[in-house]
Amino acid sequence: MFSGALTENFIDVLPNLTKLTLAQNNFTSVEPGALMGLNSLRVLDLSQNKIDVIGDRSFSNLGKLNTLRLDTNRIVTLPSRGFSGLKALTSLDLSHNFLQSLPNGSLVMLSNLRELFLRDNDIINLEGKLFDGLSALKRLDLSENPLHCDCRLLSLASFLTASKARLSGDDLAQVTCMTPSHLENAPLALLTPDQLTCEESVQYDDMEPRPGDASDQIRLEAAELAADGGGARLHWRVDPALSPYRCDQVFVFEPRDDHEQHVASVAAECGGALTDPTRLQMDVRWPELRAGQPYRFCLVLVELWGGRPGVGFVRTASQPRSSSEESIHKEQEETDSQV
Structure with a gap:
């Protein structure tokens, strides 16, 4: 069993390797350069590890990769360029992690992505513009996330409504609110803008914390x-x-x-x-x-x-x-x- 960081040159140059499974180990992070020399790789499975950090451009040399599994890890945040270079990627699984959101621009290079699995994270807020450019997307699993349905989810609701023709009905139905209480279990795609409201802003002293970010x-x-x-x-x-x-x-x-x-x-x-x-x-x-x-x-x-x-x-x-x-x-x- 491997443990620790997946560091630069961890794997020897294997130019003809097409599938690599490193699941069920104890890796804690993926660093830039860790997967150099795997230019023919199509499938990479890093599920069921203890990964909490993905470095910038950690997968940038995997231009032929079409399936990436990072599910069942401890990832809390992603760098904006974490998936840079994955132009052929069609399936990305980030289920069963601790993500609260995804940074804008983190998916922009994934123009061929068809499946995105974000099930069972801690996502409270997610912007619809995150999915701009993902014209091939057919599956989006956002189930089992504690979405707080207010004005900050307006763009995501608009995206879901506009995507009803290409996303499955089951996927849309499972994007539901946890809070506020009067919208608990309501499908986000069915909510109107006047239901997704934010409380009136309150003025705070300069040293006091303010809700928002x-x-x-x-x-x-x-x-x-x-x-x-x-x-x-x-x-x-x-x-x-x-x-x-x-x-x-x-x-x-x-x-x-x-x-x-x-x-x-x-x-x-x-x-x-x-x-x-x-x-x-x-x-x-x-x-x-x-x-x-x-x-x-x-x-x-x-x-x-x-x-x-x-x-x-x-x-x-x-x-x-x-x-x-x-x-x-x-x-x-x-x-x-x-x-």
Whole structure:
């Protein structure tokens, strides 16, 4: 059984290989260059692993690939260029993960995609323009997701309504709302725009979290390098609406030329019962953290609601100062998804 990251040159050059099954292992990530030399590959099965991170352009050399299975893993987010180069892909399975959304542009290169399986994730919101250009799409499985049906799902509802001629009736019927309560189990494709409304906006103080994107609901407020050089202490501000929750993981990313590299996954310890769940302090024990090197931290919280855990996460960028100051300067970055 294999474990750890699927790293560069993991597999020897096998130019005639057409099918590769690496299911039921303990891989934790797929890094760029891991599948070089497999230019004839048609089917790749990475299901039933522990993958939580897909690197930018990890599959870019697989121009003949038509089936990609990433189901039953621990994926919480995808890079916008994660599927770059997969022009021949017809089937993509991301079921049974922890995705809350997909970044805009992540599917734009998949013009031949016929089947997209997103069943049993934690998708709350998804924009219809995500599917722009997928003219060949015939199957879209969004069942078993906790969709919150408000104005942010208007574009997805419009896409589903416009796609009734090519998507199956079963697929459309299974895209249902979990919240709000008065729309529970309602098929999204049957809802009208006046049913998909958002509450009137409320003004907040500059330091208060605002509903909308995850960068407002979970924010990195301060960070310091550990005195012993063994990591960093991160201070997060958490929207009280997310409580109760439990801490899960912190992903650490490092910029490498024109892409980001996932360099560490660290268990996030909340330190037992929280006296103030809106203030979260945690130590990231990762000795390779270097002063002067920029990093981006992705915090994963498991929100406990409705009897089903939902995953909330935020992406922020942090720039370490000099080692003598032993502190990290915070710089906010665009958030990929919404809690």
